[in-house]
Ligand SMILES: [Zn+2]
């Protein structure tokens with residue numbers, strides 16, 4: 613559809629008036645209003661869906677840096693903001709994987725590398 617300016621709309625309304633008569637106008641307006649409401653509802657649903665998708669992608673791809681709270685890629689090995697390792701520290705002595713930010717192994721007490 614091309615751009616409809618006010619003169620075109622008035623012309624269309626006049627044609628409708630001639631074709632259907634003045635009595636039909638409220639009926640047509642009602643139908644039009646219903647159509648617009650349905651269209652708005654549909655576009656709102658689509659918008660909701662898009663927003664939902666965006667937040668889903670966002671939370672899937674990004675994690676918060678344990679140290680500086682910066683948003684970093686889930687696959688990043690190091691935080692680009694503070695440079696700290698984002699991999700869970702593995703104990704060199706017993707091989708236990710410790711929580712991010714641990715300084716000592718929770719299994720054997722071995723000091724962990726940064
Ligand atoms: Zn950081």
Ligand SMILES: [Zn+2]
Nearest residue numbers: 703706717720
């Ligand atoms: Zn250990």
